[in-house]
Amino acid sequence: MTLRFEVDDEDFSLAGRASSELKRALGRLGICPETVRRASIAMYEAEINMVIHAGGGVAEAVIGEGRVVMTLSDEGPGIPDMALAMTEGWSTAPDRFRELGFGAGMGLPNMRRNCDEFDIRSEVGKGTCVRMVINL
Amino acid sequence: MSGDSFPAPHSVLLDPEKCVGCTTCIKQCPTEAIRVRKGRASIQPERCIDCGECIRTCPHGAKRAVSDPLSMIGAYRVKVAVPAPTLYTQYDEGCSVDRVLSGLLELGFDEVFEVAEAAEIVTQATRELLSLSGTEADLPRPLISSACPAVVRLVQLRFPSLIPNLAPLIPPMEAAARIVKERLHPGEEGVGVFFITPCAGKVTVTRAPLGYARSAIDGVIGLRDIYLPLRSAIASAPERRLARAGRKGLEWARVDGECDAVGERRSISVDGIGNVIGVLEALENGKLEDLAYIEALACPAGCVGGPLTVENPYIAKTRLRNREESAPLAGPSPGEGRYGPAIDLRWTAAVKPRSALALDPDMLKALVMLEEIELRAEGLPGLDCGSCGAPSCRALAEDIARGTAIESDCVFKLRDKVRELAKELMALEEIRPPGLDREAKG
Numbered sequence: 140m141t142l143r144f145e146v147d148d149e150d151f152s153l154a155g156r157a158s159s160e161l162k163r164a165l166g167r168l169g170i171c172p173e174t175v176r177r178a179s180i181a182m183y184e185a186e187i188n189m190v191i192h193a194g195g196g197v198a199e200a201v202i203g204e205g206r207v208v209m210t211l212s213d214e215g216p217g218i219p220d221m222a223l224a225m226t227e228g229w230s231t232a233p234d235r236f237r238e239l240g241f242g243a244g245m246g247l248p249n250m251r252r253n254c255d256e257f258d259i260r261s262e263v264g265k266g267t268c269v270r271m272v273i274n275l
Numbered sequence: 276m277s278g279d280s281f282p283a284p285h286s287v288l289l290d291p292e293k294c295v296g297c298t299t300c301i302k303q304c305p306t307e308a309i310r311v312r313k314g315r316a317s318i319q320p321e322r323c324i325d326c327g328e329c330i331r332t333c334p335h336g337a338k339r340a341v342s343d344p345l346s347m348i349g350a351y352r353v354k355v356a357v358p359a360p361t362l363y364t365q366y367d368e369g370c371s372v373d374r375v376l377s378g379l380l381e382l383g384f385d386e387v388f389e390v391a392e393a394a395e396i397v398t399q400a401t402r403e404l405l406s407l408s409g410t411e412a413d414l415p416r417p418l419i420s421s422a423c424p425a426v427v428r429l430v431q432l433r434f435p436s437l438i439p440n441l442a443p444l445i446p447p448m449e450a451a452a453r454i455v456k457e458r459l460h461p462g463e464e465g466v467g468v469f470f471i472t473p474c475a476g477k478v479t480v481t482r483a484p485l486g487y488a489r490s491a492i493d494g495v496i497g498l499r500d501i502y503l504p505l506r507s508a509i510a511s512a513p514e515r516r517l518a519r520a521g522r523k524g525l526e527w528a529r530v531d532g533e534c535d536a537v538g539e540r541r542s543i544s545v546d547g548i549g550n551v552i553g554v555l556e557a558l559e560n561g562k563l564e565d566l567a568y569i570e571a572l573a574c575p576a577g578c579v580g581g582p583l584t585v586e587n588p589y590i591a592k593t594r595l596r597n598r599e600e601s602a603p604l605a606g607p608s609p610g611e612g613r614y615g616p617a618i619d620l621r622w623t624a625a626v627k628p629r630s631a632l633a634l635d636p637d638m639l640k641a642l643v644m645l646e647e648i649e650l651r652a653e654g655l656p657g658l659d660c661g662s663c664g665a666p667s668c669r670a671l672a673e674d675i676a677r678g679t680a681i682e683s684d685c686v687f688k689l690r691d692k693v694r695e696l697a698k699e700l701m702a703l704e705e706i707r708p709p710g711l712d713r714e715a716k717g
Contacts, residue, residue: 140646158560167648167673168641169633172436176559183560204639249561275638 140164141201146186146211148195157198158182161209164202170275177253178207178273184246185211185269191236192216193267202275206255209271217263225251225259285323286340286478287330291315293337298661300329300338305548306432310674311664321631324428325476326548326573327582340475340583342497345504348383351467351493353460356384357451360391360520360528361473361578362498363598364591370509372518372598378509380517382501384469388459391520392606393451394527397422398536400444400620405539405567417542417558417566418442420533424480425573426551427626434555435628440569443622445487447527448477450620452491458614467493471501473528473581474574486622497583521605529592530577533570542568547575634677644676651675656687 142164144157162179182200189196193215201208218224224231227248232241251257256272296314301307308322309329316329316337330338348354356379363372376387404418421427421441430437445453452468460466470492472478478497481490526532530546543566545554551571557563574580579595580588634641648669655668663684665671674680683689 140642140649142649155556155560159556162559164645166433166632167634167645168638169630169636170638172434172438172628176436179559180561183562202642202645204642 140203141199144198146189146195146198146213148190151190154186154190155183157186157200161200161207164200165207165275168202168275174273174275178209181250181253181271181273182209184250185209185271187241188246188250188269189213189215191232191241196266205275207273207275209273210268212266212268214266217265217267218259218261219263221259221261284479284482285318285320285325286342286475286482287318287323287325287327288339288341289316289318290337290339293335294333295335295337297334298664298666300333301661301664301666303328303332304666305429305552307666307670309666310679311661319631321629322432324425324432325479326425326429327475328548328573330475330582331574340478340497342472342475342478342500342583343469343494345382345496345501347494348467348469352465353386353463353467354384355386355388355455355460355466355468356471357388357390357448357455357468357492358471359448359473359477359498359578360389360394360525360595361581361584361591362471363525364528364579364594365498365502365584365586366506366509368594368597371514372520372602373516374509374512374514375505376517377512377515378505379471380515381508381512382504386455386459387517388451388455389518389520389524390448390451390470391524391527393454394447394524394536395521395606396454396617397444397447397450397620398523398527398533401442401533401537401568402539404442404444405537414443415440417563417569419555419558419569419571421486421622422446422527422533422570423572423574423578424476424485425474425548426571427485428476428629429548429551429573430555431626431629432631433552434559436559437555438626438628440558441486441626443486444620445622446477446480447524448472448492449481449484449487449490450618453618454614456491457618469494469496471496471498473498473578473584475582476573484624486624486626488624498581499583499585502585518602519606521603522599523605525595525599525602528578529595530572531570532577532595534568537568539568541566542570544570544572546572546577546580548573634673647676648672651682654688655685658687660686662686 147153158179161182165175193213196213199210225247254271255274258270261267294315296311300316301309306322308319309316363375379387419440448470455468472495478495481492484490523536526536531544534542534544545551576588576592579591634644651672652669657668659667663671
């Protein structure tokens with residue numbers, strides 16, 4: 140089954156909705172708590188990233204037999220240097236987000252750490268697409 | 276998922292005479308455990324966490340806690356009252372803690388032991404847990420206080436991945452009861468320990484303990500039930516010096532108190548079940564990992580806001596603060612010493628996840644049901660009016676998938692169907708059997 144969310148442009152009060160709904164769905168499926176936690180962290184970080192850097196986008200979670208595939212795509216500015224972006228502590232988040240406690244440069248590394256498969260494609264000026272798989 | 280979903284005993288009951296079948300409680304329940312059926316609210320035991328929100332919010336007083344009557348103390352040779360510090364806040368500051376405790380003796384108790392005094396010992400144990408580090412501690416951070424039983428049950432049901440974060444310590448009331456039984460009256464027969472409680476959750480936890488096998492508490496008396504008789508007893512009782520607890524123990528009855536007492540700066544204190552859920556969500560999303568300790572209390576303002584209290588939570592909280600100021604920082608000799616060797620405060624039984632929210636033990640079946648729920652939820656009006664007896668359209672969709680409700684339970688869906696039927700009737704009415712209709716032949 141597919142859960143689909145429009146992630147709103149810079150609206151922090153709504154960021155986290157996709158991860159909450161995903162968590163709820165996985166809980167209803169009786170998935171082991173630790174796996175649910177990993178999925179919700181990965182989804183949450185990805186959502187926040189999309190709000191901070193890309194002005195929103197679309198989050199999708201496809202829950203199937205044995206795995207959940209999360210795909211987040213945006214039409215934001217893209218990531219010029221992927222290796223740098225994947226470095227812990229590296230952040231390009233604007234100050235106004237850092238003041239809120241976001242943008243510590245742990246988003247992408249955290250996402251990768253919590254997934255079984257992690258794939259990120261980005262093109263400057265076009266956007267970014269993150270695909271994360273967690274085995275259930 | 277491993278774990279048990281047995282319908283644990285609960286302490287929140289419905290009075291069918293008083294329930295009018297309105298939708299107030301179903302909307303407030305944090306675990307969506309209540310449905311209105313046949314004009315009466317009914318609680319699903321496997322989902323109830325005994326937080327008492329329904330007792331607090333029912334406008335008709337139809338929800339109550341099943342506690343023990345004061346008369347039950349008569350069955351014991353030595354009757355020991357173990358009052359929660361919240362009790363002191365129900366009477367104004369003109370009435371000293373000594374007088375409140377003296378009133379309890381006047382009511383027929385032989386001894387009193389303050390839960391606040393035990394809270395000082397639990398404070399010390401919590402500090403020790405927090406000072407352990409790394410693998411030595413084997414506990415993740417932040418630790419979540421397990422003093423509020425509704426929070427522990429909430430974690431079991433909605434945040435099972437956070438079970439390892441629960442501080443593995445028995446709550447102060449249980450510590451108090453154990454001191455009475457194991458240190459003050461070791462091996463004695465006929466000693467009855469009676470906890471005076473501000474909430475239903477603590478009634479339940481003495482019957483179905485969390486983290487330990489058996490409670491040392493023999494009976495639980497609701498604060499609401501003892502309030503009036505105690506008030507009369509206080510008026511006539513000779514005042515005796517009985518209060519021993521210090522500020523660090525009293526503080527536990529209000530929000531921030533535990534954190535203040537424990538003295539951990541990297542901590543957060545949160546009160547009210549909705550706010551607790553918000554903080555636990557954030558923690559589960561990996562947001563609060565820099566914290567060492569979370570004090571989470573289901574009731575507004577903390578235990579002083581318990582559903583079995585009489586006084587307004589915020590008035591009670593201020594009274595508590597005033598009492599804290601006139602109390603010594605700590606009691607005469609909390610912890611070891613006064614009662615011999617320290618009692619064991621650590622959990623001895625596992626707290627397991629509760630799987631009541633899962634749709635089916637078979638994941639594939641659950642997945643099919645989940646798809647059905649998504650589809651059905653989209654087809655419902657989304658007003659969350661509650662007329663169907665479920666708290667939200669999504670909850671109704673889930674009930675339909677679980678087979679406990681039907682789509683026509685939704686008044687809007689029902690209306691649509693009636694309308695369709697009416698249209699069909701009208702259309703049928705237009706048709707005349709050719710054999711009877713002369714005009715039709717033309």
